[in-house]
Amino acid sequence: MINLLRTELFKLSKNKIFWTLILIATVVFALLHILITIGWWKMDNLYMEAGLELFSSLPLATAPFYFMLFLSTFAGFFVANDFTIGVVKNIVMSGNRRSHIFLAKFIVLVLGSVMLTVACPLIVITGGKLLFGFGEMTDPSALGFLARGMGLFLIHMLACVALLMLIALLAEDSGKTIIISVVIALLISVAEVLRPLPGILDALYRYSIFHHLIDSFRMVMTAPDMIQSLSVGLGTLLIVMWCGNLAFKRKEIK
Amino acid sequence: MKESVLTTIGLTKKFKGQTALDHVNLVVEKGDIYGFIGQNGAGKSTLLRIVTALARQTSGIVSLFGESGEAGLIEARKRVGAIIESPTLYPDMTARDNLEVHRLLRGIPGKACIAKTLALVGLQDTGKKKARNFSLGMKQRLGLAIALLGDPELLILDEPTNGLDPGGIVELRELVKRLNREMGLTILISSHILSELHQMATKYGIIHKGRLLEQLTHEQLNEKCKQHLRIRVDDPSQAATVLEMELGAPDYEVLPDGTIKLYSLYHDVRRVSMALTRSGLVIEYLAPGGDDLESYFTKRVGGELHD
Amino acid sequence: MIYVTSAAVLLMFIFLLRLVWIKKEMRRISTQVERFYQGLSGKKVDIALLDKDIEALAGNINQLIDLAVQSNRDRIRSDIELRQAIANMSHDLRTPLTAIIGYTKLLGANSVTVEKREEYLSIIRATADRLHTLLHEFFELSLVQSADYQLKLEPVQINALLWEVLTGFYDQFVERRLEPELNITDEPLIAQADPSAVRRVFENLIGNVIRHATGKVAISLKQEEGNVVLIFRNEAANLSEQDVDHLFDRFYTADRSRSSRRTGLGLSIAYSLMSKMDGRLTAGLQDGCLEIRCGWNRS
Numbered sequence: 001m002i003n004l005l006r007t008e009l010f011k012l013s014k015n016k017i018f019w020t021l022i023l024i025a026t027v028v029f030a031l032l033h034i035l036i037t038i039g040w041w042k043m044d045n046l047y048m049e050a051g052l053e054l055f056s057s058l059p060l061a062t063a064p065f066y067f068m069l070f071l072s073t074f075a076g077f078f079v080a081n082d083f084t085i086g087v088v089k090n091i092v093m094s095g096n097r098r099s100h101i102f103l104a105k106f107i108v109l110v111l112g113s114v115m116l117t118v119a120c121p122l123i124v125i126t127g128g129k130l131l132f133g134f135g136e137m138t139d140p141s142a143l144g145f146l147a148r149g150m151g152l153f154l155i156h157m158l159a160c161v162a163l164l165m166l167i168a169l170l171a172e173d174s175g176k177t178i179i180i181s182v183v184i185a186l187l188i189s190v191a192e193v194l195r196p197l198p199g200i201l202d203a204l205y206r207y208s209i210f211h212h213l214i215d216s217f218r219m220v221m222t223a224p225d226m227i228q229s230l231s232v233g234l235g236t237l238l239i240v241m242w243c244g245n246l247a248f249k250r251k252e253i254k
Numbered sequence: 255m256k257e258s259v260l261t262t263i264g265l266t267k268k269f270k271g272q273t274a275l276d277h278v279n280l281v282v283e284k285g286d287i288y289g290f291i292g293q294n295g296a297g298k299s300t301l302l303r304i305v306t307a308l309a310r311q312t313s314g315i316v317s318l319f320g321e322s323g324e325a326g327l328i329e330a331r332k333r334v335g336a337i338i339e340s341p342t343l344y345p346d347m348t349a350r351d352n353l354e355v356h357r358l359l360r361g362i363p364g365k366a367c368i369a370k371t372l373a374l375v376g377l378q379d380t381g382k383k384k385a386r387n388f389s390l391g392m393k394q395r396l397g398l399a400i401a402l403l404g405d406p407e408l409l410i411l412d413e414p415t416n417g418l419d420p421g422g423i424v425e426l427r428e429l430v431k432r433l434n435r436e437m438g439l440t441i442l443i444s445s446h447i448l449s450e451l452h453q454m455a456t457k458y459g460i461i462h463k464g465r466l467l468e469q470l471t472h473e474q475l476n477e478k479c480k481q482h483l484r485i486r487v488d489d490p491s492q493a494a495t496v497l498e499m500e501l502g503a504p505d506y507e508v509l510p511d512g513t514i515k516l517y518s519l520y521h522d523v524r525r526v527s528m529a530l531t532r533s534g535l536v537i538e539y540l541a542p543g544g545d546d547l548e549s550y551f552t553k554r555v556g557g558e559l560h561d
Numbered sequence: 562m563i564y565v566t567s568a569a570v571l572l573m574f575i576f577l578l579r580l581v582w583i584k585k586e587m588r589r590i591s592t593q594v595e596r597f598y599q600g601l602s603g604k605k606v607d608i609a610l611l612d613k614d615i616e617a618l619a620g621n622i623n624q625l626i627d628l629a630v631q632s633n634r635d636r637i638r639s640d641i642e643l644r645q646a647i648a649n650m651s652h653d654l655r656t657p658l659t660a661i662i663g664y665t666k667l668l669g670a671n672s673v674t675v676e677k678r679e680e681y682l683s684i685i686r687a688t689a690d691r692l693h694t695l696l697h698e699f700f701e702l703s704l705v706q707s708a709d710y711q712l713k714l715e716p717v718q719i720n721a722l723l724w725e726v727l728t729g730f731y732d733q734f735v736e737r738r739l740e741p742e743l744n745i746t747d748e749p750l751i752a753q754a755d756p757s758a759v760r761r762v763f764e765n766l767i768g769n770v771i772r773h774a775t776g777k778v779a780i781s782l783k784q785e786e787g788n789v790v791l792i793f794r795n796e797a798a799n800l801s802e803q804d805v806d807h808l809f810d811r812f813y814t815a816d817r818s819r820s821s822r823r824t825g826l827g828l829s830i831a832y833s834l835m836s837k838m839d840g841r842l843t844a845g846l847q848d849g850c851l852e853i854r855c856g857w858n859r860s
Contacts, residue, residue, distance in 0.1 A: 002609040007358040014347055086342035090400060093306045094359045095332035253308040319602065333604045361607035364620030407603045438603075438634065 004096055004104035012108055017077040021070055025120045033057040033124055037134045052142050054125060054135035061121040062153055064188045064213060068160070070116050072181035075164040076174035078109060083172035089253055102248045106165055106241065113161050118154065145219065152216035152226075155233035159209045162240040169247055172254075188214075209236045256283040258320065259408050259440045260305060265314035267300050267464075274300045276464040277314070282408070282442055282457075287434050289455030290444040291551060297464040298444040299339060302412050306336045319407070332360060335406035337414060341397020345386035349377050349396050352385055353403055362404040375399045375429070391422050398429070409433065411443045415450055427454050448551040462555045479550050483516040483523065486539035487530060490514055496533045501526065507553060515543075586615055594622060603630070653695060657688045664688075698826040705833040712755035712837045719750045719759070719789050719857070723782055726763040733771050741770075744781035752789040752857035758834045762842075765827035766853060770795050773851075789857045797851035805851065808844045831855075 012018055036057045047056045060066060082088040091101055128134035137143075163184075168177040188210040196202045205211050212229045221229075260282040267275040275297045282288045292298045303309040305316055307327075315322050318330035343352050353368045372378045375395040380388070385396060394414070401409060411430075415423045431454050433439045445451050451458070458475055460467045470478070487493045490512040497503045497516060505517040519526055520542050527540055586609060596602040605623045610616060664681045667673065673681070704710055723745060734741060770778055774795040782791045809832035835842040840857045 002611050003358055003361040006610055007355055010351075010355060010358055011344070014344070014351060016346060085345060086340070087344060089306075089308060089338060089342050090356060091359060092308055093331060093334070093336055093338075094356070095328055095330070095334075096359070097328055098307075250310075252303075252310070332607060333602065358610060361610055363606065363608055363610070363616040363618075363623060366620070404607070405605055436634075438630075 001100050001104060004091075004100055005107060007091075008104050008108035009111075012078070012112055015078060018074060018112055021074055021116055022120060025070055025116050026124060029057070029061060029121050030124045030128070032060055033121075033128060034134070037128070052137055052139065052146060054129060054137050055146065056135070057125070058121060059217070061117060062213075062217065064192075064210065065185045067117040067157070068181055068185035068188075071113050071161065071164055072178045072185070074112055074116060075109060075161070075168050075181070076177035078112065079105060079165055079168035080171055080174045080177045083169075083253075084174060086254075092253055098249045099245055102245050106162065106244075109165055110158055110161050113157065114154070117157065118150070148221070148226075149217040152229050152233065153213065155230065155237070156209045156213040156216060159233055159237040159240060160213065162237055162244060166240055166244040166247065169244060169251070207232055209233055256285065258282070259284050259286075259318070260442065261315075261317040262301070262305075263315040263317070265301065265304065265316065266312050267297075267304060267309070268312045273464050275304075275311070275314075278461070278464070278466045280459055280466055281469065282440060284440055285434070285438060286440055286442075286457045287430065287455045288440075288442045289448075289451035289458045290442060290461065291446070291448050291451060291458060292444070292461035293446050293555065296446075296461045298446075298461060299412055300464075301461070302336070302338055302410055302442070302444060306334065306338060306410060307331060308338060332404075333406055334408045334410060335401035335403070336410035336412070337397045337401050338410070338412045340416075341393055341400070343385040343388075343393060343396055343400075346384055348382055348384060349380045349388075349399070352396060353399060356400050356403050360404050367403060367405075371399045371403050374402065390417055391419075394418065394422070394426075402433075405437070407440060409439055409441045411441065413444055413446070415445060415447075423450065430454050448547045452547050460551065460554055467554055475547070475550075478517070479547055481517075481520040482543055483514075483520045483526060484539065484541050484543040485514040485516060485526070485530070485537070486512065487514075487535045487537055489535060492533065493530060493535055496529055496535070497526075500529045500533070513539075582609075583612065583615065586612070590615075590619055590622070597626060650699065654692065657692045657695075660688050661685050661692075695826075698830065702826050702830050702833065705830055705837065710837065712758050712834075714753045714755055714838060716751050717754045717756050717759055719752050719754075719791070720745060720747075720782065721749075722756065722759055723763060723791070726760060726767065727780075729764075730767050730771065737771055737774070739771065739774055739778050742777065742779040744779065744783070746783050748784065750782065750784055750789045750859070752840075752859055754838045754840070754857055758838060762831045762834050762855065765831040766793055766855070768827055769793075769853075773797065784859070785856075787859055789859055791855045793853045794850050796849060797846070798849055800846060800851055802846055805844050805846045808853075809842065 047053065047058065082091070092098065125135070164177070164181055167180050168174075171177045171180060191197060191205055191210070192214055195205075197205055209232060212232050215229065218225075258281055260280065262278055262280045265275055265278040265280070266273070278297070278301060280301070290298055290301075300309065304311045305318070316327065318327055319333060321327055321330040344355065347355070349372060350368055353371060354365070357365070357368060369378065372380075375398050377392065377395055377399060380392070385393065388396065394417075398411075398414075401411075414426055418426065430441055430443065434441055434454075443451060443455070448458075452475075456472050457469070458472070459469045485493060490508055493514055494506065494508065497506055497514070501519060503516060503518045507515045507517070509515065516526065523540060523542070527537060530537055530540075590606055590608060593602075593604070593606045597604070597606075605626050606619045608615060608619045664685045668678060668681050668685075727741075727743075767780075770780075770793055775798070776796040777794075779794040780792070781794075782789070784790070809828050832842045835855055838857065840855060842853070842855050844851065844853045846852070
């Protein structure tokens with residue numbers, strides 16, 4: 001397992017697409033952050049109200065469409081590409097359990113995803129504050145809210161990554177993976193805007209990770225709300241991972 | 255009795271109602287260079303893919319180094335290096351990095367093995383060149399280096415001569431022989447051209463339409479290819495009945511020009527000639543002769559086609 | 562305070578985990594080494610690549626395994642070689658001995674005429690001589706090939722030595738009706754060598770040419786890229802590439818059945834002597850001609 005993790009980490013470190021994406025994510029987010037901080041782009045969101053003006057650009061990074069675009073590209077090139085160029089054959093032949101191979105791939109994929117979607121923006125924000133004094137915090141006690149939001153967001157994002165991995169495993173092609181996941185991201189964005197959805201769809205959507213993903217940063221959350229969010233996130237994560245593992249185990253590698 | 259490296263018992267694979275492998279019992283022993291021969295689509299790759307865990311059998315047992323349980327097989331696969339179909343490389347990485355991935359994957363301690371393996375296949379001077387810019391021959395050699403990393407005991411090569419020029423084939427053959435002789439490596443190598451394997455294999459398995467028709471040693475193959483009786487008589491069909499009825503030798507073939515090739519009784523020319531003469535046949539020609547490899551293969555495979 | 566305590570506990574937990582992991586890895590390595598020396602597996606040690614020291618340990622174990630495998634393989638090979646050598650030797654000795662025994666039996670019969678007796682005796686003598694030479698060569702080869710047989714290298718003028726040896730073979734060339742085409746440079750070529758060993762090499766190579774050459778023979782001595790190179794070239798229609806590859810092997814004869822024409826051990830002795838002088842002896846087949854080259858470094 002350790003060897004598999006090191007292998008995947010080594011591959012990640014040599015993956016050009018990943019570093020390009022990191023660069024793009026950092027530059028794009030830094031640009032937006034500056035624009036918002038200097039007030040050129042008026043943002044009116046909960047961070048302002050909560051006294052965390054510094055983080056007012058964060059909703060951009062956590063918008064499903066934005067991060068799904070990065071993640072699907074990353075998953076496409078990191079997971080599906082292994083199948084396209086056939087190197088997965090060598091990994092499967094190497095005398096490791098398929099479940100371990102799957103898990104190692106997933107862990108490193110999550111690591112890369114977190115770097116792309118969470119670490120990058122946070123580094124830009126804190127870096128901007130420390131180096132240039134960008135943004136301010138009128139109420140530091142609201143940081144607890146941010147931590148809770150981030151925690152929930154991460155769990156739901158994990159479930160999303162698992163889903164992306166499943167798609168990549170089934171599609172075996174980076175292009176298809178990206179298209180399918182972008183379509184999903186589009187659907188979520190549309191669904192969020194169109195709410196309430198008709199009939200059973202609304203209930204389905206309300207208990208999906210997608211809704212909870214967006215809902216993670218709600219200002220006030222009761223304990224039952226938190227439990228619901230957690231159980232939806234973790235439940236989905238486990239189910240999707242189980243499916244992915246099964247799909248990979250059954251797979252005949254071409 | 256030599257130690258068995260790979261054994262399959264009743265190995266069967268079906269997909270979409272088609273039988274790709276039909277109760278294959280294959281035995282590769284330690285130190286063999288096992289030539290696995292069959293036409294394209296005969297089931298060679300399917301078998302090799304099951305052995306290397308890329309595909310799963312419908313029924314039957316695979317045993318590697320005496321291990322046939324699930325966990326045991328996974329451990330045993332660490333002792334196997336393989337190239338299935340074509341070598342798969344990371345196109346954006348250098349030769350060294352490609353090997354580093356596989357070193358990490360197999361948990362081989364120390365980076366010394368990378369330089370050693372690259373030197374073995376003659377790729378030590380590729381430097382910063384990315385694998386995507388390699389020539390086909392170099393890609394093949396890097397694939398081989400990956401398979402050889404960590405000194406496996408069984409090397410599986412699936413149609414390794416595909417796409418190689420004659421020079422490359424000779425080079426590969428020499429390397430295979432050297433690995434077998436100097437490092438005692440057991441090698442399972444598949445091809446659809448018998449003569450290509452004939453220069454190196456010590457044992458052969460002939461597969462056709464998913465069935466392993468025959469397993470024989472190099473000596474046995476030579477024997478079979480060498481020895482037969484060429485018979486020409488005035489009435490080939492009557493001769494055929496004499497062969498079957500009186501001599502109990504159904505192992506013959508009638509060539510278009512009426513010549514009969516008898517694959518048994520070649521050491522007993524007297525008995526054959528006497529039986530033929532007794533039936534009133536006039537023998538025009540009767541002599542032992544040799545088959546070349548390719549026609550032997552075609553005959554084995556062709557014979558199966560008709561029954 | 563509470564932070565410090567929890568940090569300490571966490572740290573302890575991590576160290577404990579690490580200890581457990583290291584112990585587990587040690588057990589795995591130990592099992593693998595055990596399986597290797599019990600002969601259950603020929604696999605080298607693989608590990609979880611996390612700790613540099615464990616990696617170094619496993620790497621060293623693998624070096625040791627390499628050594629063990631190598632020496633085992635060498636032992637098996639020299640075993641096979643020795644057995645082969647003894648088999649070949651007894652074959653080589655048996656043929657003349659059988660002939661001698663056969664002729665002595667004939668001699669023992671009462672009805673032998675005086676002329677016949679003379680003929681048999683001369684055959685016996687010739688065969689015994691050959692046996693004697695062969696045994697002598699066996700001894701010489703084993704001596705030359707042993708590790709403590711050292712040659713004293715000094716500057717030797719190759720041209721003069723070659724002429725000297727060639728002259729000695731004049732009668733035999735005439736007898737075999739061979740007219741060698743000589744191409745020996747006048748420029749004195751001096752190489753770092755042992756004179757008596759060089760003489761022996763020349764004798765053996767020329768002897769080989771005289772025994773086997775059919776048709777044209779060419780001998781040339783020249784300077785090539787700072788080395789002294791001597792080339793023997795003769796037609797050899799029935800030699801194959803494979804024969805040439807084995808030319809210097811101890812017991813290889815191109816055709817086992819024609820034992821009377823066998824090479825003897827001359828070429829093997831020449832090969833060993835050349836290696837002892839840091840020289841090279843190679844053979845190649847070109848357009849049906851056998852080409853034997855010897856090269857020395859110039860001094």
